[in-house]
Amino acid sequence: MTVTTRFAPSPTGILHVGNVRTALHNWLWARKHGGRFLLRIDDTDLERSREEYVGGIRADLAWLGLDIDGEERQSARFALYEAEFEKLKAAGRVYACHETPEELDIRRKVLLSRGLPPVYERKPEGAPVPEGVVPHWRFRLDHDAPIEWTDMVRGPQHFEPKTMSDPVVRRADGSWLYLLPSVIDDIDMGVTHVVRGEDHVSNTAAQIQMFEALGAKPPAFAHEALLVGAEGKLSKRLGSLGMAGLRGEGIEPIALVALLARLGTSDPVEPVTSPVPLIESIDFARFGRAPARFDEGELALLNQKILHHTDHAAVADRLPAAITEARWNAIRPNLMTVAEAADWVPVFDGPFSPPPAEAADGVVLDAAAAAAPAIDWANDPWHALTGAVKEATGAKGRALFLPLRRALTGRDHGPDMAELLPLIDKDMAVARFSAA
Ligand code: GLU
Numbered sequence: 001m002t003v004t005t006r007f008a009p010s011p012t013g014i015l016h017v018g019n020v021r022t023a024l025h026n027w028l029w030a031r032k033h034g035g036r037f038l039l040r041i042d043d044t045d046l047e048r049s050r051e052e053y054v055g056g057i058r059a060d061l062a063w064l065g066l067d068i069d070g071e072e073r074q075s076a077r078f079a080l081y082e083a084e085f086e087k088l089k090a091a092g093r094v095y096a097c098h099e100t101p102e103e104l105d106i107r108r109k110v111l112l113s114r115g116l117p118p119v120y121e122r123k124p125e126g127a128p129v130p131e132g133v134v135p136h137w138r139f140r141l142d143h144d145a146p147i148e149w150t151d152m153v154r155g156p157q158h159f160e161p162k163t164m165s166d167p168v169v170r171r172a173d174g175s176w177l178y179l180l181p182s183v184i185d186d187i188d189m190g191v192t193h194v195v196r197g198e199d200h201v202s203n204t205a206a207q208i209q210m211f212e213a214l215g216a217k218p219p220a221f222a223h224e225a226l227l228v229g230a231e232g233k234l235s236k237r238l239g240s241l242g243m244a245g246l247r248g249e250g251i252e253p254i255a256l257v258a259l260l261a262r263l264g265t266s267d268p269v270e271p272v273t274s275p276v277p278l279i280e281s282i283d284f285a286r287f288g289r290a291p292a293r294f295d296e297g298e299l300a301l302l303n304q305k306i307l308h309h310t311d312h313a314a315v316a317d318r319l320p321a322a323i324t325e326a327r328w329n330a331i332r333p334n335l336m337t338v339a340e341a342a343d344w345v346p347v348f349d350g351p352f353s354p355p356p357a358e359a360a361d362g363v364v365l366d367a368a369a370a371a372a373p374a375i376d377w378a379n380d381p382w383h384a385l386t387g388a389v390k391e392a393t394g395a396k397g398r399a400l401f402l403p404l405r406r407a408l409t410g411r412d413h414g415p416d417m418a419e420l421l422p423l424i425d426k427d428m429a430v431a432r433f434s435a436a
Pocket residue numbers: 007008009010042178182195196200
């Protein structure tokens with residue numbers, strides 16, 4: 001059986017990091033097993049679903065590198081749902097209900113006030129049906145069949161169907177709720193592993209009986225602990241943190257992938273430049289039960305670390321032409337984002353005016369301006385230059401290096417000067433020493 005997973009977002013908003021994490025785990029699992037990763041657009045709610053969000057979901061997955069092996073839309077599959085629904089109806093596993101929301105609400109309150117669980121009470125067989133009320137539909141749980149599964153994250157799970165309400169699967173207007181179409185699709189698409197958030201655990205209990213009622217073996221389930229903000233809560237910020245925003249901040253897709261793959265697992269977050277090690281290592285048994293904490297600061301830091309060993313070829317299409325491979329290699333240990341590379345173009349090619357030097361540094365800079373023209377720029381000019389200046393002035397350490405670095409780059413910190421200097425035109429370097 002081909003391992004088949006699916007990511008099933010409702011196109012009612014943009015994907016946030018929490019959704020993306022679920023998508024990623026499904027993708028990693030499918031890739032690890034040479035299987036299929038499907039995108040299922042859960043757009044049964046035609047009112048709230050928007051085409052622009054469908055486009056956004058596809059674009060975000062593509063940006064993250066999560067390639068899909070097929071896409072389905074629930075809105076194109078209503079005929080299948082109808083047919084399966086009729087089968088369940090004929091078998092007595094779905095039944096018509098006529099209560100109004102108000103009646104249900106009162107009943108709930110009565111039960112709660114008596115200290116009883118607010119479980120839906122079925123009407124006795126043959127109870128009178130109110131006239132003129134269009135029914136909605138519930139799935140009849142089998143009270144005699146305890147529900148059990150071994151969750152890949154949570155271990156053995158047990159639910160007593162007697163303690164659960166028969167779930168509503170279809171509204172009076174004929175529209176579908178999430179539960180049943182999802183099961184019908186998982187069967188029809190051959191889904192072998194359902195990976196989703198732990199907020200779906202009780203849905204799973206009901207859905208397992210739906211799989212069985214439709215004559216199918218339920219898939220394996222992995223319910224992952226939810227993602228929370230660094231402060232430990234499901235923050236508003238996290239819920240609204242979309243891919244466009246992260247991309248705008250200079251976050252590389254692989255940084256987000258590297259973080260979300262391992263967050264909340266017992267495997268360390270590592271600055272990988274390819275998803276291959278993440279595919280190899282994914283293992284739901286190593287996922288923790290506590291909420292995973294997402295920290296934007298940690299993401300920024302990981303992004304930076306990843307850039308430090310990212311090859312020029314991987315980012316060349318986003319770099320100014322002036323940032324050649326050698327220049328990229330010199331500056332990448334100091335970048336937070338790829339976009340920052342552009343700030344270095346004037347350092348290499350001008351126009352660049354060094355900041356005014358401190359009086360005490362004048363001697364060093366004059367010596368550098370005097371020594372530089374005779375230095376062979378093709379052969380480790382930094383050591384030749386600092387050697388000559390040291391000999392001429394007696395300056396050493398910080399007093400020697402800092403004025404030169406400042407005059408050349410305008411900064412106190414930055415790339416290894418031995419690597420950087422040969423990449424700056426010699427005449428330009430001399431001019432900077434004289435001008436500073
Ligand atoms: N559309 C559902 C959701 O976004 C899918 C849940 C599932 O993976 O089955 O919650």
